[in-house]
Amino acid sequence: MSADMLPLITKALGETVYMVVVSMIISSLLGIPLGVLLHTTSKGQILECLPVNRVVGAVVNAIRSIPFIILMVAIIPLTRLIVGSAIGTTAAMVPLVLASVPFIGRQVETSLREIPYGIVEAAQAMGATPLQIIRKVFLPEAMPNIVAQLTTVIISLIGESAMAGAIGGGGLGDLAIRYGYQRFRPDIMIATVIVLIIMVQIVQFAGNKLAKHLDKR
Amino acid sequence: MVIDLSHIEKIYDSTAGPVHALKDISLHINKGEIYGIIGLSGAGKSTLVRCINLLERPTKGTVTIEGKDITAMNNAELREARKGIGMIFQHFNLLSTSTVFDNIAFPLQLSNTPKDEIKSRVTELLDLVGLANKADQYPSQLSGGQKQRVGIARALASNPHILLCDEATSALDPQTTKSILHLIKDINKKLKLTVVVITHEMQVIKEICDKVAVIDKGIIAEQGDVLDVFINPQEPITKEFISVLLSNELPVDFRNIEIADEPFEDSILLMRLTFIGETANDPIISSLVKKYDVSADLFFGSLDDIKGAPFGRLIIGLDGSQKDIHSAMDYLREQKVKMEVIGYVSRHASSHH
Numbered sequence: 001m002s003a004d005m006l007p008l009i010t011k012a013l014g015e016t017v018y019m020v021v022v023s024m025i026i027s028s029l030l031g032i033p034l035g036v037l038l039h040t041t042s043k044g045q046i047l048e049c050l051p052v053n054r055v056v057g058a059v060v061n062a063i064r065s066i067p068f069i070i071l072m073v074a075i076i077p078l079t080r081l082i083v084g085s086a087i088g089t090t091a092a093m094v095p096l097v098l099a100s101v102p103f104i105g106r107q108v109e110t111s112l113r114e115i116p117y118g119i120v121e122a123a124q125a126m127g128a129t130p131l132q133i134i135r136k137v138f139l140p141e142a143m144p145n146i147v148a149q150l151t152t153v154i155i156s157l158i159g160e161s162a163m164a165g166a167i168g169g170g171g172l173g174d175l176a177i178r179y180g181y182q183r184f185r186p187d188i189m190i191a192t193v194i195v196l197i198i199m200v201q202i203v204q205f206a207g208n209k210l211a212k213h214l215d216k217r
Numbered sequence: 218m219v220i221d222l223s224h225i226e227k228i229y230d231s232t233a234g235p236v237h238a239l240k241d242i243s244l245h246i247n248k249g250e251i252y253g254i255i256g257l258s259g260a261g262k263s264t265l266v267r268c269i270n271l272l273e274r275p276t277k278g279t280v281t282i283e284g285k286d287i288t289a290m291n292n293a294e295l296r297e298a299r300k301g302i303g304m305i306f307q308h309f310n311l312l313s314t315s316t317v318f319d320n321i322a323f324p325l326q327l328s329n330t331p332k333d334e335i336k337s338r339v340t341e342l343l344d345l346v347g348l349a350n351k352a353d354q355y356p357s358q359l360s361g362g363q364k365q366r367v368g369i370a371r372a373l374a375s376n377p378h379i380l381l382c383d384e385a386t387s388a389l390d391p392q393t394t395k396s397i398l399h400l401i402k403d404i405n406k407k408l409k410l411t412v413v414v415i416t417h418e419m420q421v422i423k424e425i426c427d428k429v430a431v432i433d434k435g436i437i438a439e440q441g442d443v444l445d446v447f448i449n450p451q452e453p454i455t456k457e458f459i460s461v462l463l464s465n466e467l468p469v470d471f472r473n474i475e476i477a478d479e480p481f482e483d484s485i486l487l488m489r490l491t492f493i494g495e496t497a498n499d500p501i502i503s504s505l506v507k508k509y510d511v512s513a514d515l516f517f518g519s520l521d522d523i524k525g526a527p528f529g530r531l532i533i534g535l536d537g538s539q540k541d542i543h544s545a546m547d548y549l550r551e552q553k554v555k556m557e558v559i560g561y562v563s564r565h566a567s568s569h570h
Contacts, residue, residue, distance in 0.1 A: 116308070116310070118306055118308055118310040119310045119311075119312065121272055121306075121310065122304070122306060122310035122311075123323075123327075124272060124299075125270055125272060125299060125302070125304040125381075126299065126300065126304075126323065126324040126327060126371075126375070127296040127297065127298075127299040127300040127324070127327060127328075127375075128296070128327050129296065132327055136323070136326070136327075137312065140312065140314050140315070141312060141313060141314055143314065144314070214314065215314075216313055216314050216355040216356075216357060217313045217314075217357050
């Protein structure tokens, strides 16, 4: 262990956390409504609208079928447009968000589909509006599942952020490639991997705890 | 009239072609009545009850609730109208992530009722359904009967005039069913609520309903006062439902012997008598024996009650000359007793004899 290692890792860890947290927040804000849209517009649902459902579903599938590393490079012009640059931690968040939103959308859709239709019917019988059903039935009832699934999304974001780091986004992935691989520093490579493992463990543990706390079934 | 269904048709599209779930159904339900709709699964009864609050929109026909045609309403008007119609379900349909209190408060929150008003209303409802000490529990911690009590409290929260019960006791054991039916009857009286009960069990109809409609393959096969339908069922499907409660089997001794239409040597005439209301308490058999030169053997007897009215059934064997037997039968006919002749059997068939 050399003296330069600790500040390097602390800085990289900070960048990774920043990338993951901010992209996760933005992705959730977009992905949860996307999931609600996918579910409620499907057949027999409260806002059934099959054309919208099919188009949105197809776009979601298309984005999800692009490997992250390719998506990252392919949308560089878009990233430039939004952030003003294609390099850097903030720029790395554009592909991260773009990859996570459809992922979250599908996960949320699955959670919503598990809610028995009878509960929705009961709310309709009480005179609830579609928006009230979404806010007071769908989201609270699916929340334990959504939390569990968002945990999975955070973990895959940690992995993707390492990839984004490799093309100039900074963070732990960047550190591992530049020092561990290109400068032959296996100690840094190993330390980075250990930090990533600990991060994932903490996220999974916290996610499980929270999901369990919310689950009253 | 509180609920008026007029010429309701419901046709579903399915991959196998259109399915005619309801065919020209008209029903009139009066204020304060407990109206039972009984049918086998697939008969269309759940579809029919969902047509009352338009959870299912009929393909044709109109639904009038308290004088207002709700089939002509727009979405916002319909939502408002639904607040006057409570509904409870076979599987309760409670929010699993909300406490008992919040489940009951749900309809009030939908109408943005002030918090303190919600609190007092929910407390009152918890008392009404006997769950005052369960306010902070979650549905998963409750028994089936308790869950249905929460369902009932939630359905009553917005002071509806109508309560729809969709197989509300079908997931419950017989004991719990009884207590839930009692509760429904209780609130029907206390709150002058009109109640529509959907069920596949005649027991439920017998226990609480004033009127009954028998639905079969999408049509109303028979309807009327519960007592009338019990005494004089017209359709085979109705008879079948009733036979579950009232066994039509002959006593063991007579099951495997010949039953003749004409009298023969040493025969007695077997008949089934049904007594309703006050006649169930009259000593008809003893006066029959006193008046005519016949003897009457009792082979089977039961006394039940339907919505508080006594309902007795007997199987007797009349013995005597043909002339006396016929006079005795004429007498029975005069007594408002429903008489069904089974046939002549050998008097030695019965070991009781």
